[in-house]
Amino acid sequence: MTKQRKQENIVYLIIWFIIIAVPVLSLLYRASSDTNVRFELDGILKAWISLVPFLLIFVIHNYFIAPIFEKKGLLIYGILAILLVVSFGSYRYASDIRERNRWIQHWDRVNAEFWARAQAERDSFIVAHPEFSEPRTPFFDEDSLRRRPMAFGPGPRPMGPRNDSAAVTGFNQGFGFPEGREDRIFRRRIRREMAPNPMGPFSPALMEILLAIMMIAANMGVKLYFKGLENDKKVRDLEHENLLQQLQYLRYQINPHFFMNTLNNIHALVDIEPKEAKKSILELSKLMRYVLYEGGKPTIPLDKEVEFLGQYISLMRIRYTDSVKIDMSLPKTTTGVDIPPLLFISFVENAFKHGISYQAESFINVGMDVMDSRLLFWCENSRHETNNDPHSGIGLENVRKRLALLYGEDFTLDIDESQDKYCVKVNVPLQSHVVENLGNLMS
Numbered sequence: 001m002t003k004q005r006k007q008e009n010i011v012y013l014i015i016w017f018i019i020i021a022v023p024v025l026s027l028l029y030r031a032s033s034d035t036n037v038r039f040e041l042d043g044i045l046k047a048w049i050s051l052v053p054f055l056l057i058f059v060i061h062n063y064f065i066a067p068i069f070e071k072k073g074l075l076i077y078g079i080l081a082i083l084l085v086v087s088f089g090s091y092r093y094a095s096d097i098r099e100r101n102r103w104i105q106h107w108d109r110v111n112a113e114f115w116a117r118a119q120a121e122r123d124s125f126i127v128a129h130p131e132f133s134e135p136r137t138p139f140f141d142e143d144s145l146r147r148r149p150m151a152f153g154p155g156p157r158p159m160g161p162r163n164d165s166a167a168v169t170g171f172n173q174g175f176g177f178p179e180g181r182e183d184r185i186f187r188r189r190i191r192r193e194m195a196p197n198p199m200g201p202f203s204p205a206l207m208e209i210l211l212a213i214m215m216i217a218a219n220m221g222v223k224l225y226f227k228g229l230e231n232d233k234k235v236r237d238l239e240h241e242n243l244l245q246q247l248q249y250l251r252y253q254i255n256p257h258f259f260m261n262t263l264n265n266i267h268a269l270v271d272i273e274p275k276e277a278k279k280s281i282l283e284l285s286k287l288m289r290y291v292l293y294e295g296g297k298p299t300i301p302l303d304k305e306v307e308f309l310g311q312y313i314s315l316m317r318i319r320y321t322d323s324v325k326i327d328m329s330l331p332k333t334t335t336g337v338d339i340p341p342l343l344f345i346s347f348v349e350n351a352f353k354h355g356i357s358y359q360a361e362s363f364i365n366v367g368m369d370v371m372d373s374r375l376l377f378w379c380e381n382s383r384h385e386t387n388n389d390p391h392s393g394i395g396l397e398n399v400r401k402r403l404a405l406l407y408g409e410d411f412t413l414d415i416d417e418s419q420d421k422y423c424v425k426v427n428v429p430l431q432s433h434v435v436e437n438l439g440n441l442m443s
Helices: 003-033 041-071 074-128 167-174 181-194 204-249 256-272 274-294 302-317 345-354 396-407 433-442
Strands: 324-329 362-371 374-382 412-417 421-429
Touching (some): 041 204, 204 396, 274 302, 302 362, 345 374, 345 421, 396 421
Parallel strands (some): 324 362
Antiparallel strands (some): 374 421, 412 421
């Protein structure tokens, strides 16, 4: 785990610790400021239970959906994020609808119990007062319903609209007046309007869905921020590694041993095969030009890298006799493919440096192949007892670090050693977003 990822996880832990501590601190403050409020654990547990769906959304988004943004792109990430929000919204609305139905059932049960008690009181009242056994006619026109009927005493008294008072229904039901259709419709309407509305503009479900969306956006913002820091660090490390790589290959300009052997071989060819000597001088010039001007670029066409390896191997052939078998298998055309420069030359150089003996038969096999959007490279050379560590000077750890910076975990570097052979195999992707992005930033 990188340093940026650790810092990101620490930020998440701090945020969730604050969220979990808010109910406790709020209840402590209310209990200390109001003597009627008691510090009860049940309220805190209910608040924590209400946070569980949001914690689940965070875990799913942070560890399963957000990484898809880097691998698959914005479209697939957006679809999965929308599905997550829709799933949570469906769950919340379903929960509120169930709560609404429970409230309505409770309201109906309480209302039924109320009317049962009213009927029982009416029956007991009639038993005690037989003179009220027959329904009485109201003291007002039934069409107006604007005055409250009086059970005793002369005349009616003013009252508000019938729908503003349940006393009319209670009076009629309690004293023998039949409950009208309007009363039943009114009671059902009140029951519906007083029940929780999960579809309202300020319903708890809608508020929690908006809160979930904001949480997902904040999570993605934090992740992108730390991803930017991680990319910046990779760019700086890669620039430093490229600088070391360039310094390593600049020794070709000043390495007396390299120039001495190469120029001596060319000098020997001047009198024997002048044309071959001119050709070797031209190849040496191209080799140095490539190291100077192409080695500093973030990426180059694969054709140029293949051409460079071929020129290097051709130039090195003139140093050895036919007893050294040098086999080269490089692709003839790789149009439209870019790779970092000087990626494989270290293996070839050390194969010539450590894999050849003038006292025994030696061989060097260099190959490269493009297969399924990946580049396969291998380099084999003979091993001799005089040199048990054929790649002791290659800086293999630096090469491995450079591959890790360029391709992350999407590469393989396999080394196979035996008593008489040393083999290196490298497998890297041709289309790497890491290489492309770093190349754009460095250019």
